[in-house]
Amino acid sequence: MMSFTVVVPRDQTVAHVGSTDTLPCWISPPENAEALEIRWYRHEFSKPVLFYQHGKIQDVQEESYRNRSSLTLWSDQSGGLKDGDVSLRLEKLRIQDEGSFHCYVSGESEYDSREVVLKVTALGSAPVLFPQPLDDGRMNISCKSSGWYPEPNVTWMSDERTVLRPGGVSRSRGADEMFSVHSWTAVSQSDAQLVSCSMSLMTGEFREGRLNIQAIISSDPWKALFFTLLICALLGLTGLILYIYRHKLTGKKTVKEVCDDETMECLTKEDVGDKITEELKKDTVCDDESTEKLPKEVVEDNIEELRKHAVQITIDPERSHPDLKVSKDRKIVRDAPGYKHTGEGFPFELRAFGAQRFTSGRHYWEVDLARENTPPKIFWLIGVAKHGNCRLKNRSALTPSNGYWFLCSDGPNGIYINSDPPVTLSLTPRPEQLGVLLDYDHGQLSFYNVKERKHLLTMSSRFTGSVAPLFNPGVGDLSSLTVLDCPKPVESPVKSSEPLLSNSSEA
Known part of the structure; x- marks a missing residue:
């Protein structure tokens, strides 16, 4: 049998939590790999993510990857194992999957191995902005979002597309290893009419929320307070919906089951929900799948x-x-x-x-x-x-x-x-x-x-x-x-x- 070299992409692969991803690996020059030993592993050689030998996948596997890993084609043009394609398919990705994977291929008298780096990300909820009047006439604007991985960058902008300096940023990490972010800044009516808070990942993906500052400052204090309470309620509801969605992606309790058990009572309070929707349509637009997207029409209908x-x-x-x-x-x-x-x-x-x-x-x-x-x-x-x-x-x-x-x-x-x-x-x-x-x-x-x-x-x-x-x-x-x-x-x-x-x- 001719000698071969294991080949993998030079850059890391990025995929979302809950998605299915392929870690490319192939042998060069191309040859039939059906008779070879193929082992994908992470930290220990003896605990493979997937182990292929004697023409089939063996039942020797790290438990966390059982029913989640398989051999697959790395592209539409691939010929599979017959052409030396030994790529790994991973389903229902978790944050714990982030890191290095070793692609090891062995023949009768030779072997080679290369490392593939997987970066896992999670795009969090749309930032929710809510105001609080200050004694000096300015407005303190808070921006909260959850469900991020890794920690997102936070950017405040005015309606003139000028970067605003945040008053501070705090981050916390939950049991699911996702990050929640809270940032705030103080503005006056002379600073801006619209203020936006965006959170972004290194991939360029981001979420953005906006708030009409002029409308709030010019309104009476009771209306501003009422608006603040409404958005706080929405923030809690958004966090709950995101939590339910994450559980659905990882194969846990279904959305319907959770809604039936925990959220239907909240969702049937139409008097509160209608007021929240009405106020938000006036002053806040969030980039989320269930709300109007910002900037408007960036993701077009067709x-x-x-x-x-x-x-x-x-x-x-x-x-x-x-x-x-x-x-x-x-x-x-x-x-x-x-x-x-x-x-x-x-x-x-x-x-x-x-x-x-x-x-x-x-x-x-x-x-x-x-x-x-x-x-x-x-x-x-x-x-x-x-x-x-x-x-x-x-x-x-x-x-x-x-x-x-x-x-x-x-x-x-x-x-x-x-x-x-x-x-x-x-x-x-x-x-x-x-x-x-x-x-x-x-x-x-x-x-x-x-x-x-x-x-x-x-x-x-x-x-x-x-x-x-x-x-x-x-x-x-x-x-x-x-x-x-x-x-x-x-x-x-x-x-x-x-x-x-x-x-x-x-x-």
Whole structure:
């Protein structure tokens, strides 16, 4: 039997609590692994997460992974064990699953092993803001949220998109190892009319809540006090709902059972619930699945809604790398014939920029990554960049702080965002048509799998100056990267029956 090497992605994999994730691992050169010994383990070799031998999975396993682990395909193009794919599938992820997993493969006379790092995250509840009048006429605003992992970053903003300094931040950790966060700041009517509190993870995912300060300060004290009590009640209800949802994800008591036992009495108090809803609609908007999302329409109802913001994008040949070939209509780009990438990893230097620049508003475009009768691209980079940042070459410099925001598909090394450090995402299947929504005013860049009608992820930032679309076709693919002209959305008085874009919980 020929010698082999175990190969894994170079970056960590990120997945949500309660989701299913794949830890990629394969042998190179590809060969049939059905007769090999495959062992996935964490801390002790003798306590495997999964143990495959003699053509089947053995009943020798760390108890916490029983009925949660299996061998799977790391991509749609994988041939499975026959092609040397020994990737691990984990279901119902827990915070305790975070850390290193060893992929060990052994033959008759040789073996090799590599380490895969799994980062587990939990997106908490929408922040709830509630005010308390101070003696000096200002308003102390508290912001609370729970169910986060790891600890989120907290950012306060005014309606002018100016960062406010928090008065303080406290964090606590519950028995479920999730974090609850409480932050506060003091503002006056002259500081802002609207104040927002957002909590974010390193993946760019975030929750945001807003409060109309002017409306509260100008109201009478009894109304302000009543409003405060209402939001406190909502905070408790939100925490209970989140707790129930977490238990559902981990296979414990169902939502219906918990509601029947504990919450139906609260939910039937319509007089209190109606008042809470009425007041919140006036002054507070939360980014949550059960409430109006902020910024409004960031997660659109469907593709037709996204395309209402469509703009025609063309590639600027003057600002494209000389080793790129751009079509005459400035819509198609690929690596030039004869170009040989001599460096290691993804060819970040092969950048092309859109001719259009944006300084405000919401703009949407689509990119085709799979041509007919040709295998889909597995090497590409798509996003936006601050105008004038076309000379940076070092990958470590291509970060949001330097004016670059993008999603990169690096073949077998996976798909990742350019956070610092980069974070690998579990996106299955690979997008064949990618939608990009730039919301400049709200500081968001969102990506969508158009064919699957899925929202993949949203990066949160603060844009300054003009930004332009960014493209990189990579090298080694038969397909080109094509910027599409979005069809005009179909206007209809009847509500669309098409499936809504759903947030990908495994990203």
